[in-house]
Amino acid sequence: MDELEAKKDRVRQHLERANNLPTLPVVIARVIGMVDSPQTSSRQLGDEIAKDQVLTAKVLKLVNSGFYGFSRPISTITHAVTMLGFDAVKGLVLSCSALEDMEEALPGLWEHSLACARTCGFIAEQLGLDEVEELSVSGLLHDLGKVVLFQGFAEEFHQVRALVETRDLLFFQAEEQVFGAHHGLAGGWLLEKWTLPGKLVAPVSDHHDFRPQRSHAECTAVVHLADVLCRAEALGRGGDRKIPQLQPAAVKLLDLGMEEIRKIMERMDAELDDIPRM
Ligand SMILES: [Fe+2]
Numbered sequence: 689m690d691e692l693e694a695k696k697d698r699v700r701q702h703l704e705r706a707n708n709l710p711t712l713p714v715v716i717a718r719v720i721g722m723v724d725s726p727q728t729s730s731r732q733l734g735d736e737i738a739k740d741q742v743l744t745a746k747v748l749k750l751v752n753s754g755f756y757g758f759s760r761p762i763s764t765i766t767h768a769v770t771m772l773g774f775d776a777v778k779g780l781v782l783s784c785s786a787l788e789d790m791e792e793a794l795p796g797l798w799e800h801s802l803a804c805a806r807t808c809g810f811i812a813e814q815l816g817l818d819e820v821e822e823l824s825v826s827g828l829l830h831d832l833g834k835v836v837l838f839q840g841f842a843e844e845f846h847q848v849r850a851l852v853e854t855r856d857l858l859f860f861q862a863e864e865q866v867f868g869a870h871h872g873l874a875g876g877w878l879l880e881k882w883t884l885p886g887k888l889v890a891p892v893s894d895h896h897d898f899r900p901q902r903s904h905a906e907c908t909a910v911v912h913l914a915d916v917l918c919r920a921e922a923l924g925r926g927g928d929r930k931i932p933q934l935q936p937a938a939v940k941l942l943d944l945g946m947e948e949i950r951k952i953m954e955r956m957d958a959e960l961d962d963i964p965r966m
């Protein structure tokens with residue numbers, strides 16, 4: 689095994705054991721255990737989450753923080769499950785601690801993620817896709833891998849930041865040099881371990897490496913486009929100063945012309961004015 693492969697393996701193994709992390713709250717560990725059991729129903733899991741008031745409050749705060757523009761506030765976990773779908777809520781619960789550490793990992797990443805989530809919603813609506821809510825959640829979680837790498841490998845994460853500065857690389861390119869894998873893969877491994885469906889996992893794993901032949905390519909294309917547009921509009925920050933290249937195959941798959949992309953960007957300008965340009 690070459691050196692980079694060995695490093696990549698190390699990250700994957702770390703994530704395999706991630707439910708043993710000392711910082712993981714007991715309730716989340718219990719939720720993960722329930723998720724792993726095929727006997728668990730959506731209802732039981734929803735009830736388990738609802739038992740923990742702190743976790744419930746965190747999830748509801750997240751759901752109501754504007755990542756998806758609900759017209760009325762969502763007040764219970766059951767209501768959140770109805771509006772977002774069970775898997776999306778599960779993804780939010782399990783990602784809670786990582787989402788809270790975003791600001792510490794990379795200043796501006798939370799704003800970037802929020803902008804990306806809402807832009808995914810705009811694109812899905814423009815295209816008339818059914819998965820508006822799931823796509824918003826994938827958008828919110830697309831850079832989760834950066835936080836996961838920060839939490840598990842602080843020293844190497846620091847090296848990535850230094851490389852980005854000195855070599856003017858995109859963040860994911862520097863990660864590939866240091867970790868042998870980028871944050872898309874790392875985030876995807878974690879979501880996969882949590883048994884989230886491919887529809888939510890693929891856009892996270894592949895948002896920097898779009899291939900039209902892969903499964904859930906349409907969802908991945910939406911998240912990829914949203915990510916690039918948010919970077920182009922400087923909404924929040926992703927950890928580097930460059931704008932990732934928009935992959936023509938993704939635009940082609942979504943069958944979007946310049947006029948439609950312009951409309952999406954106009955909507956971003958109009959509706960994302962609460963998110964700081966950085
Ligand atoms: Fe990314």
Ligand SMILES: [Fe+2]
Nearest residue numbers: 830831915926
């Ligand atoms: Fe991003």
